Amino acid sequence: MEWQVIDEKIKRWMFEAREMILASFNTKLDINTKSNRNDLVTNMDKKIEKFYIDHIHESFSNAKIMGEESEKDALQDADGLFFVIDPIDGTMNFVKQQDNFASMIAIYQNHRPILGYILDVRNNELYWGGKSIGVYRNFERLDAPQDLTLREGLLGAGLPMILNDEYHFQEIARETSGVRMYGSAGIEFINVLTGKTLGYVSRLHAWDYAAGKILAEELGLVVQAIDGTDIDVLSSKVVLVSTKSANEKINEIIKA
Amino acid sequence: MEWQVIDEKIKRWMFEAREMILASFNTKLDINTKSNRNDLVTNMDKKIEKFYIDHIHESFSNAKIMGEESEKDALQDADGLFFVIDPIDGTMNFVKQQDNFASMIAIYQNHRPILGYILDVRNNELYWGGKSIGVYRNFERLDAPQDLTLREGLLGAGLPMILNDEYHFQEIARETSGVRMYGSAGIEFINVLTGKTLGYVSRLHAWDYAAGKILAEELGLVVQAIDGTDIDVLSSKVVLVSTKSANEKINEIIKA
Numbered sequence: 001m002e003w004q005v006i007d008e009k010i011k012r013w014m015f016e017a018r019e020m021i022l023a024s025f026n027t028k029l030d031i032n033t034k035s036n037r038n039d040l041v042t043n044m045d046k047k048i049e050k051f052y053i054d055h056i057h058e059s060f061s062n063a064k065i066m067g068e069e070s071e072k073d074a075l076q077d078a079d080g081l082f083f084v085i086d087p088i089d090g091t092m093n094f095v096k097q098q099d100n101f102a103s104m105i106a107i108y109q110n111h112r113p114i115l116g117y118i119l120d121v122r123n124n125e126l127y128w129g130g131k132s133i134g135v136y137r138n139f140e141r142l143d144a145p146q147d148l149t150l151r152e153g154l155l156g157a158g159l160p161m162i163l164n165d166e167y168h169f170q171e172i173a174r175e176t177s178g179v180r181m182y183g184s185a186g187i188e189f190i191n192v193l194t195g196k197t198l199g200y201v202s203r204l205h206a207w208d209y210a211a212g213k214i215l216a217e218e219l220g221l222v223v224q225a226i227d228g229t230d231i232d233v234l235s236s237k238v239v240l241v242s243t244k245s246a247n248e249k250i251n252e253i254i255k256a
Numbered sequence: 257m258e259w260q261v262i263d264e265k266i267k268r269w270m271f272e273a274r275e276m277i278l279a280s281f282n283t284k285l286d287i288n289t290k291s292n293r294n295d296l297v298t299n300m301d302k303k304i305e306k307f308y309i310d311h312i313h314e315s316f317s318n319a320k321i322m323g324e325e326s327e328k329d330a331l332q333d334a335d336g337l338f339f340v341i342d343p344i345d346g347t348m349n350f351v352k353q354q355d356n357f358a359s360m361i362a363i364y365q366n367h368r369p370i371l372g373y374i375l376d377v378r379n380n381e382l383y384w385g386g387k388s389i390g391v392y393r394n395f396e397r398l399d400a401p402q403d404l405t406l407r408e409g410l411l412g413a414g415l416p417m418i419l420n421d422e423y424h425f426q427e428i429a430r431e432t433s434g435v436r437m438y439g440s441a442g443i444e445f446i447n448v449l450t451g452k453t454l455g456y457v458s459r460l461h462a463w464d465y466a467a468g469k470i471l472a473e474e475l476g477l478v479v480q481a482i483d484g485t486d487i488d489v490l491s492s493k494v495v496l497v498s499t500k501s502a503n504e505k506i507n508e509i510i511k512a
Contacts, residue, residue: 037407038433038434092410092433092434093410096409096410096433096452096453097410097447097452097453099452151293153352154348154349154352154353154439159418159429159434159435162415162418162419163418163426163429163430170419173415173419174419177294177348177352178294178348178415178439179415179437180437180438180439181435181436181437182436182438183410183434183436191353196352196353196355197352197353
């Protein structure tokens, strides 16, 4: 299947999802916790995920799907199209800020990544692209970010990385120009794609990084699991996306 | 002097300053370090500060001024008008992100705070107001944010507070719904004013918090120096702005 056929549908669905999310700001959310009191899911996460899944089943009847809130097909069982969905990434920000959250979809064909989408909902900016397609913000093609060294840029980080000094990230933080925490993997990936930060590190689930990884690698950034294992869309692990130079230095410090 | 006379001028100067800052994105910045390699000053910080100071001297010939990059008059010596200026707050973000930075002015008359201004430069949003005037985003009056408890909201923090566990802020961080780091006191104050975070804590200079303090207190938020000393515009110290409820809980933990 031509990627343009899929792309046209995904963009339509995501902008429709955006309208539904914005409309929800005027309604009372139904909020529940998952793994801990700060791991939230709302009726809107579930509604948007179902919206995407229904459309996918309708348009691509044999597609397999991994969604944050529901279906959990596995990439290796998906011979045709495989969709990884994070309906609202940064649910805490969605609830507390009504800002700084994203909606994300990653698409694989025959086990290979082909398309990634990160929608900055509030700012109405869709970051999308894929292998040999390039990466775009809405209609504007993005250049590869500068290959900043660790000292030259800002690092996005999940709080536990710093709080618990996981993988020496306290020392790594001190080497940077500063640390930023935006509370949404999607927003953090966008910042790395656009060069606002040189990297981002956090413990992530597949749906948190699948789309970002596709876009980041197309722009020459490096995405790795900190423990050295291959990244796959099945497990949660500490994931680092960064410039090549920062990646080398961070690995030096981790292994020192 | 009527506050409206001052207000009308300040707004004009700040929007003119904004145009100068945006225009500078297309030029090469001249960047220098101050107290350490991550404490930056650019030609634009100096240019905007001079722009404000020249206008203040022209319009209010007896005014005293404390500017981040130049004049350092003291509040107690200022019998009439006293201006505290931070031309570009979040200079690192200005340099690395061209986003997430502010321009700030606080105004005192006869030793008392009367007006505060925080301009989110990139988003063209001016947060302004003062005692008995209210607080506004451009033309829209802001309601007081909800009095969230520490567990109910997000906390903005400067990295050293967490990294060095200053004043038990690692434990305090774990009590919140999450920590955010935006890298600009002005942007962090805006987030507290609008309820996106329940508070913000960081080691700050007078020009970092003078405007935010005036606006925060007008909205019923609490601003305090963590060491219990009075806040004044002369010294740098760890400053906490937050909801009343969060302030009480944080002080409980600090003193435990």
